[in-house]
Amino acid sequence: MLFELEDVSFTRAGRQVLRGIEARLPRGATCVAGPSGSGKSTLLRLLNRLADPDSGQVLFEGVDVRDRDVLELRREVALVPQLPALLEGTVAGNIRFAARHAGTDPDIERLLDLAGLDGSYAGRDALRLSVGERQRAMLARALALEPRVLLLDEPTSALDPGARAAVEGTLRDLRSRVDVSTVLVTHDLVQARRMSEWVVRIDAGRVVEEGPVAELIGA
Amino acid sequence: MEQVGISISLGEVAASLVLVAVAVAVSLWRRTELEGDIAVAVVRSMVQLIAIGYVIQAIFDADSLVLVFALIAVMVVFGAFQARARARRVPDAFWPLLVALALAGTTTLGLVVALGIFDPEPRFLVPVGGMVVGNAMTAAAVALNRLGDEVSDRAAEIEATLALGATSGEAVAPSVRRSLRSGTITLVDSTKTTGLIFFPGTMVGMLLAGADPVDAVRLQLILLWTLLGSVAISSLLATTLASRNFFTPAHQLRDPPEP
Numbered sequence: 001m002l003f004e005l006e007d008v009s010f011t012r013a014g015r016q017v018l019r020g021i022e023a024r025l026p027r028g029a030t031c032v033a034g035p036s037g038s039g040k041s042t043l044l045r046l047l048n049r050l051a052d053p054d055s056g057q058v059l060f061e062g063v064d065v066r067d068r069d070v071l072e073l074r075r076e077v078a079l080v081p082q083l084p085a086l087l088e089g090t091v092a093g094n095i096r097f098a099a100r101h102a103g104t105d106p107d108i109e110r111l112l113d114l115a116g117l118d119g120s121y122a123g124r125d126a127l128r129l130s131v132g133e134r135q136r137a138m139l140a141r142a143l144a145l146e147p148r149v150l151l152l153d154e155p156t157s158a159l160d161p162g163a164r165a166a167v168e169g170t171l172r173d174l175r176s177r178v179d180v181s182t183v184l185v186t187h188d189l190v191q192a193r194r195m196s197e198w199v200v201r202i203d204a205g206r207v208v209e210e211g212p213v214a215e216l217i218g219a
Numbered sequence: 220m221e222q223v224g225i226s227i228s229l230g231e232v233a234a235s236l237v238l239v240a241v242a243v244a245v246s247l248w249r250r251t252e253l254e255g256d257i258a259v260a261v262v263r264s265m266v267q268l269i270a271i272g273y274v275i276q277a278i279f280d281a282d283s284l285v286l287v288f289a290l291i292a293v294m295v296v297f298g299a300f301q302a303r304a305r306a307r308r309v310p311d312a313f314w315p316l317l318v319a320l321a322l323a324g325t326t327t328l329g330l331v332v333a334l335g336i337f338d339p340e341p342r343f344l345v346p347v348g349g350m351v352v353g354n355a356m357t358a359a360a361v362a363l364n365r366l367g368d369e370v371s372d373r374a375a376e377i378e379a380t381l382a383l384g385a386t387s388g389e390a391v392a393p394s395v396r397r398s399l400r401s402g403t404i405t406l407v408d409s410t411k412t413t414g415l416i417f418f419p420g421t422m423v424g425m426l427l428a429g430a431d432p433v434d435a436v437r438l439q440l441i442l443l444w445t446l447l448g449s450v451a452i453s454s455l456l457a458t459t460l461a462s463r464n465f466f467t468p469a470h471q472l473r474d475p476p477e478p
Binding site: 045048049050051052066070071072074075078079080081083085086087088097098101102138141142145 | 375376378379380381382383384385386389393467469470471472475476
């Protein structure tokens with residue numbers, strides 16, 4: 001198993017967001033699906049220790065994430081947040097910033113290509129891109145870490161249907177080109193079926209069901 | 220430095236209240252509702268300055284450096300409390316402010332004495348210390364006020380940077396840089412325009428007291444340049460130390476953005 005969550009609870013501002021979560025996320029493409037406010041984005045943040053649970057534990061490849069070096073964990077398990085949050089400067093500057101932390105030598109053109117952007121984006125001002133372009137630039141930046149797992153928080157929620165289909169295509173294509181597992185958070189069960197092999201459905205901070213997509217959601 | 224002297228009668232002080240009456244009249248006429256605050260300001264300035272006048276007189280009479288340091292220590296503690304009120308969005312802002320003001324004060328005074336600019340005597344160290352701590356407090360308060368807003372407004376950007384494996388120090392560095400700039404820019408700008416748009420207080424005081432204008436200018440330059448150093452030290456320390464309070468040891472934002 002890639003991740004195992006054992007009796008995980010999390011409270012934020014007095015509200016219990018996750019309640020005794022028991023879940024397994026295998027290698028490959030997994031979706032965490034649930035309605036708005038169900039706690040799925042919070043769950044994602046626990047996987048690379050942007051937050052720690054109040055109780056219970058999160059295991060990454062059998063080891064409690066708290067027993068790992070947190071900075072190395074975040075480079076291995078890269079998160080692409082829902083809100084585009086690029087740094088001031090060019091797209092290439094953003095990619096190099098990430099690569100510097102991972103100690104990698106980035107091939108900017110290839111990373112942009114993996115994220116579905118052509119090479120001309122390298123010199124573009126990161127803060128002047130459209131929402132869809134920023135989302136792709138964030139993906140290219142995360143890939144510069146050469147992660148083993150990509151955590152994707154509602155990557156298409158701000159996009160129109162055409163852009164959403166294009167980003168989904170990019171993500172499927174990515175998995176055929178790079179050896180990376182993905183954990184995608186979505187409120188859209190149809191998208192979960194399109195984008196994953198395994199699904200964990202949560203509602204009101206609890207796991208409703210988990211298993212192979214074909215069995216739970218069907219064709 | 221040549222001794223200058225001037226005698227001010229209580230009648231002259233009382234006469235200046237006419238200008239306070241003008242301020243009150245403007246407030247009443249234009250309904251700015253500041254007359255209460257003006258009254259409080261006048262009374263507080265009178266009580267505080269008379270009290271500090273007696274304290275300074277006692278320190279001068281005792282000619283004791285220990286008392287000078289005691290006075291500056293009290294100013295540092297009160298300054299840290301006062302600045303904390305401006306830095307409400309910064310968790311546990313008091314200690315960073317206390318360290319920043321204490322080190323800005325002692326470093327600056329230590330340097331001006333070591334460089335031979337002022338003799339280590341109460342009549343120099345008390346007024347210079349007061350100005351140094353006061354300006355350091357204002358700068359640190361402005362810097363931390365900005366830092367609190369920065370971290371709150373840019374929480375998503377900071378967390379996205381943490382998610383790339385950056386340390387909390389690296390993630391908050393752009394916010395610290397902008398806050399440091401906010402803390403120091405006011406004094407830098409007023410130093411740029413000094414003599415052109417306004418006459419700074421020390422120079423005005425010396426001229427009123429009958430000093431040679433060249434001496435007044437020299438002393439003013441020393442103080443302005445000294446204050447630049449102290450303001451930079453206090454802003455740097457306050458923002459650097461306080462920025463750590465936004466994060467856990469595991470490089471997590473204590474108050475992350477809403478998912």
